[in-house]
Amino acid sequence: MLKAAEAIVRFLVEEGVDTVFGYPGGYIVHVYEALRKSDIRHILVRQESAAAHSANGYARVSGKTGVCIATSGPGATNLITGIATAYMDSIPLVVLTGQVPSSMIGRDVFQEADITGATESFTKHNYLVKDASQLPRIFREAFHIASTGRPGPVLIDLPHDIQAEDIPCNYPETVQITGYKPTVKGHAGQIKRALKAIAESERPLILAGGGVNLSRAHAELLTFSEKSGIPVVHTLMGKGAFPSNHAHYVGMIGTHGFSYANEAVRMADLMVFIGARIADRTAGGTQILPENMSIVHIDVDPAEIGKIVGTQVPLVGDLGQILKKMNEKIKRKDTSAWLETLGTMKTEETYKTGSLVNPKKAIRVLSGKLNDTAIMVADVGQNQFWTARHFDDLPGRKFMTSGGMGTMGYGIPAAVGAKIAAPERQVVAVTGDGGFQMSIFELGTIAANNIDLKMVLFNNSHLGMVREIQKRVFGQTGHIALEKNPNFVMLASAYGIKGVRVTSDDELEAAFDQALGHKGPFLVECVVDPDESTL
Amino acid sequence: MSVNNRHVLSVLVENQAGVLSRVSGLFSRRGYNIDSLSVGVTEDPAISRMTIVVKGDRYILEQIKKQLNKLIDVIKVIDLDKDKSxxxxxxxxxxxxxxxxxxxxxxxxxxxxxxxxxxxxxxxxxxxxxxxxxxxxxxxxxxxxxxxxxxxxxxxxxxxxxxxxxxxxxxxxxx
Missing domain, CATH: 3.30.70.1150 (ACT-like. Chain A, domain 2)
Structure with a gap:
């Protein structure tokens, strides 16, 4: 017999967890006491939402399930945006929340919140533990559900008294969930049909989505494209799925993608969707997909196939496994003319120099200075697309952002998680002045743990993307300005974090050299013209 | 566009607290209409069976079945044939x-x-x-x-x- 809180920590160790992100409180103290006595590293964030975002960044870089912990009531509700963010981008998380004692549930007591009810629609599954003896099964199931099939967050709500009970500590070897058996292997007949559709096409095009990054099927996708001769476009979440320096690489599609990549989709007669859910931001409400186009859709989640666009060949299963099987049989198509057409459509970016910093050029300059394994985390807004469009995602590098939810304030804490997962890699977080201030408190976490993270802050004293929409739709009237922005470099300095403010393109090289050369966290604030466009 | 036909779904679920809320929540947040829903325990006390009457075209029905199947507590979903039930x-x-x-x-x-x-x-x-x-x-x-x-x-x-x-x-x- 073991105290449940201590058993929980043992289960975490069993699952290979060595780092958790959290913020303690009254009704999670038993777990915290057990954590204190363990070898698990606990990163104390400054607000719970950051715990979920950091666990998210950690999961995406490490390939493991991220774990975050908060107390009941406000601690749990602060996690909500982070949980929803992970859900929309299919990131495996196990979220632990404290809960008021079992006997008090439902009586609106101090710091009580129905967190399982609240997160029902954006967790893959959740548990309110009512019987401490079920904890071994619940933890085993939670990690299994979070990390298999289409990954996602799973929440376990732990009433205070349950944490203190004594339970037998037998961690089950296997899981047995009747209603959960994700399809892994692709259906042989469907694979044959997919290959046939590809063989019959003239201008086939692969659309790689975030699923390729999640399932780490990069090598299989590369082989698939090379063996078949099919060129590749990708979604925002699929950035990094295919090397951007490859002859088959076309570019990012979508409402904020490159027009030549969108044009390529319009010209194709067959699309092979690989781990892409054809979100509205990708297909522009399916507008860019021609009516009579053939579609092969490969995804681990059957519910994504046929949800937005009709599909000729649905193919459910793990991308890596399916592509491997297809690679055994696929025949090379003569796509030379098609590749040539696509090649001539590509336009080279030119960067104008104005009186302030050109953010697109800044990302290009930075991209040139980063090493081959750098991780680039973009926040949300204009900075997200400046980064997505101008950061070179060479093989070995990684790009991540909050794609589905579009959560401002994601960038900084996610980058913290990324750096902790891979201390040897360069990690850069790009944000705007809006998103930066939504997670500004994390400067405390960064300073306290001396996280060697480089922050690039594009400051235009506005919510640039909102301003752009307002200007386009309503004319010049009424845009939101972030008045009285602080002196960000001084603010960082108050936390003991070094920084530099850059007001022109000429200073970029020196500033990035200084940041990347510095050991420890560093802030580069770039002053940007509010009229700078996203695209 | 196919017509909004009535369908009777028979759904096996784990007999656990929260299942009803998960299923009904799914219908309301995705905008599917339930005509009626009845639920009770089956021959196996660990499993309950729901009968859900829904209206929708083929696309909606397909989505309902797929989304129901994504719920961990849902074991099986079948669309009952009116002539055979x-x-x-x-x-x-x-x-x-x-x-x-x-x-x-x-x-x-x-x-x-x-x-x-x-x-x-x-x-x-x-x-x-x-x-x-x-x-x-x-x-x-x-x-x-x-x-x-x-x-x-x-x-x-x-x-x-x-x-x-x-x-x-x-x-x-x-x-």
């Missing part, structure tokens, strides 16, 4: 029945093989089971007497013959 609903109905009308009401009750379960000076309470058509027909015959209250369980259904829900493949395994 038995549908029943139970209704309790309280109608005005003074001395002068009581006999004629009981006559109708007998024709429908329903039964009177309570009598008062002013009312009769009738219990009846049947498919939806039978129940609707009975309600319309009771209208002239004055209906005080109606309570219905919602449709419940089972496939005819020896086939069981468990013999169906799980969604995604098919084709």
């Amino acid at each position: 038995v549908f029943r609903e139970l209704m309790l109905i309280k109608v005005n029945a003074r001395e002068n009308s009581r006999a004629s009401i009981i006559e109708i009750v007998d024709i429908f093989r329903a039964s009177v379960v309570d009598v008062s000076n002013e009312t009769l309470t009738v219990e009846m089971t049947g498919d939806e058509d039978k129940i609707e027909a009975f309600i319309s015959l009771m209208k002239p007497y004055g209906i005080r209250e109606i309570v219905r369980t919602g449709l419940t259904a089972l496939e005819r013959g020896s086939k069981e829900i468990k013999s169906y493949k799980k969604y995604g395994e098919e084709d």
